[in-house]
Amino acid sequence: MKDHNHILHNVDSDGIDRRGFLKCMAWAGTGVLWTVSGGVLVSKTLAQITKAGSLPAVTDLSFLQISDSHIGFSKDANKDVTETFRIALDRINAMPTQPAFLLHTGDISQLSKPEEFDTFDQVLKSCKTKDVFYVPGEHDVINDGGKLFRDRYLKSVEGKGSGWYSFNKNGVHFIGLVNVLNLQAGGLGQLGDEQLEWLEDDVKGLSAETPIVVFAHIPLWAVYPKWGWGTDDSERALGYLKRFGSLTVLNGHIHQVLRKVEGNVTFHTAMSTAFPQPEPGKGPNPGPLKVPAEKLRSMLGLTSVQYKQGKSALAVIDSNLS
Amino acid sequence: MITPTPGIKTTALLCAISLLNFSLFALAGEMKDGTIAKQNRIEIKDFAFDPQKITVKSGEKITWINRDGEPHTVVSVGKKFQRSPGLDTDQEFSITAGAPGTYEYFCSVHPKMTGTIVVEK
Numbered sequence: 169m170k171d172h173n174h175i176l177h178n179v180d181s182d183g184i185d186r187r188g189f190l191k192c193m194a195w196a197g198t199g200v201l202w203t204v205s206g207g208v209l210v211s212k213t214l215a216q217i218t219k220a221g222s223l224p225a226v227t228d229l230s231f232l233q234i235s236d237s238h239i240g241f242s243k244d245a246n247k248d249v250t251e252t253f254r255i256a257l258d259r260i261n262a263m264p265t266q267p268a269f270l271l272h273t274g275d276i277s278q279l280s281k282p283e284e285f286d287t288f289d290q291v292l293k294s295c296k297t298k299d300v301f302y303v304p305g306e307h308d309v310i311n312d313g314g315k316l317f318r319d320r321y322l323k324s325v326e327g328k329g330s331g332w333y334s335f336n337k338n339g340v341h342f343i344g345l346v347n348v349l350n351l352q353a354g355g356l357g358q359l360g361d362e363q364l365e366w367l368e369d370d371v372k373g374l375s376a377e378t379p380i381v382v383f384a385h386i387p388l389w390a391v392y393p394k395w396g397w398g399t400d401d402s403e404r405a406l407g408y409l410k411r412f413g414s415l416t417v418l419n420g421h422i423h424q425v426l427r428k429v430e431g432n433v434t435f436h437t438a439m440s441t442a443f444p445q446p447e448p449g450k451g452p453n454p455g456p457l458k459v460p461a462e463k464l465r466s467m468l469g470l471t472s473v474q475y476k477q478g479k480s481a482l483a484v485i486d487s488n489l490s
Numbered sequence: 491m492i493t494p495t496p497g498i499k500t501t502a503l504l505c506a507i508s509l510l511n512f513s514l515f516a517l518a519g520e521m522k523d524g525t526i527a528k529q530n531r532i533e534i535k536d537f538a539f540d541p542q543k544i545t546v547k548s549g550e551k552i553t554w555i556n557r558d559g560e561p562h563t564v565v566s567v568g569k570k571f572q573r574s575p576g577l578d579t580d581q582e583f584s585i586t587a588g589a590p591g592t593y594e595y596f597c598s599v600h601p602k603m604t605g606t607i608v609v610e611k
Contacts, residue, residue: 243559243579279561279576306599310563310576353567353596353604395537396602453537455560 229338232260232267232297233383233471235420236440238307239288240278245443245456245464249278250287252468255489256441257295259470266297267472268337273420273438274305274348274385276321280312285320304331305385305421306348314349332363334370340475341374343367345384347399357386357399364401368408379414379475379482387419389428389435392448397422406433416473416482422454424467425486436484439469465490531555532605534562534577534597539605546587548609553584562603567594 237253246252260267277284292300302321304314318331325333325344334343345367347357359367371380382388388405391397399405409415415433423445428435443456444467451457459467469488530550533540535557546552556562556577564574564583570593574583587609597603 245559279578307561310561310599351598351601353594353601355601394602396600453558453560455537455558 228477229340229475230265230267231269231271231337231473233271233273233418233420233438233473234260234441235273235385235438235471236275236305236423236442237272237288238275238278238440238442239291240281240284241442241456243443243456245458246468249442250291252465252489253288253441254291254294255465256468256470257291259487259489261294261296263472268297269299269301270295270297271342271344271383271418272300272302272321273383273418274303275307275420275440276302276305276317277308280308280310280316282316285316289320301325301335301342301344301383303344303346303384304348306351309348314346328366329360329362332366338475339477340379340381341371343370343380343382345382345388345405347384347386347388347402352400355400356393356396357384357402359399359401359405364404364408367405371408371412374412376411376413378412379416380409380412381416381418381473381482382409383418385419386421387426387435387437388417391422391426391437392454395448395454397448397454409433414481416484418471418473422448423457425469425471427484434481434484436471438471439467439486439488441468441470441489444468529553533557534603537562537600537603539597539603542604543606543608545608545610548587548590548611550587551584552587552607553582555582556580561599562597563599564595564605565598567596571595573598 234256238249239253241249260270276288304317308314308317314330318327322331322333325335327333329346330349331346332344334341336342345359345363347359349358350360351358384399386399387397388399388402410433413432417433417435419435419437420440422437423440423443424437424447425439426437443464444459445454446457466488469486472485472487474483474485530544530546530552532544532552532554534554537558537560539554544552554564554574554577556579559579561576561578563576566573571585571588576599577583587607590609590611593607593609595605595607
């Protein structure tokens with residue numbers, strides 16, 4: 169990806185210029201509704217929406233992205249990640265309309281341990297929404313190339329290769345990609361030839377009007393390659409998808425909300441439910457960011473996505489756990 | 491195939507064979523007399539191997555210790571020695587240097603992290 173800047177868009181009908189956009193980025197921690205229409209970006213804080221009673225009108229499909237649970241992590245940045253995961257589920261259960269399903273964009277576990285996956289599964293039982301679609305994070309595949317992860321989380325989707333798959337919901341085509349396996353020394357995330365060939369074939373028969381949602385763990389755009397926040401062969405994947413009028417790319421991995429809009433493509437990363445990470449390049453390394461206890465939950469969260477037929481864009485809402 | 495390293499217990503060799511089928515290194519800490527001539531320690535800190543390049547003698551022990559809050563691994567490029575499991579904070583992993591040569595390795599969780607071991611006779 170040529171442009172490593174993670175903020176591209178500026179003026180729209182809502183009067184948000186680049187400075188305004190940066191302000192929105194700051195709001196992200198307190199919950200922002202993003203809608204993108206033909207590349208035009210509109211944002212409102214969740215507080216504004218609630219006050220105005222202007223939540224999006226009835227949608228055809230509402231789903232939720234949850235990411236980076238890191239069950240098993242117990243360091244200073246968050247000594248009880250199981251509890252914050254549980255709080256995230258409580259937030260989902262409290263939604264007036266339950267999402268159709270969850271997308272978990274990886275790093276369920278900290279160290280790929282069976283007991284970490286067990287804890288996750290046990291806590292997840294409290295979630296009213298039962299359908300969950302997964303892609304692995306690099307923390308989920310540390311010791312066995314992802315076998316345990318596939319055995320546990322991809323049974324219902326008949327994952328191809330190392331676990332990629334697609335499915336359709338309400339006219340939207342969803343594609344779960346794996347970019348955390350067979351990584352090469354010195355490289356970034358990687359999809360690999362086999363998966364890319366499958367992707368090309370998977371979307372071949374779809375009309376350009378089909379809304380596409382791609383989800384994978386490591387960002388499919390160059391957020392900050394120096395920290396490994398990017399995918400080496402993502403350009404090729406996006407090449408197969410550029411003809412579609414609405415493409416939403418949802419990732420995790422970097423434990424913060426970042427967004428980039430390029431034409432009809434919206435890239436979006438979600439918060440973690442476990443601990444925040446530094447802004448790109450801010451700090452010595454991308455490890456867990458220690459924040460004051462009272463601030464932690466404001467930096468953890470969920471992403472809700474809504475689709476309405478006939479609209480070219482999907483509305484993406486981030487909300488934190490504070 | 492295995493290049494036997496003098497002084498390493500048969501059990502360690504068998505373990506290495508069964509895990510790897512081929513190896514130029516064997517599991518460490520198994521010297522016959524219970525001592526190791528030289529400690530070669532590599533700290534994993536701030537998402538980097540320190541020192542990034544290390545030169546050792548064949549038969550010497552090499553130990554990595556993870557000082558980050560993030561797990562890391564030690565994985566040989568080309569699978570020339572046994573990879574580590576995921577190392578949590580303050581966990582260690584050791585090997586004993588086998589045949590002379592240059593060995594590149596990286597962290598499979600954060601592949602930007604790379605290191606080099608040079609084994610001399």
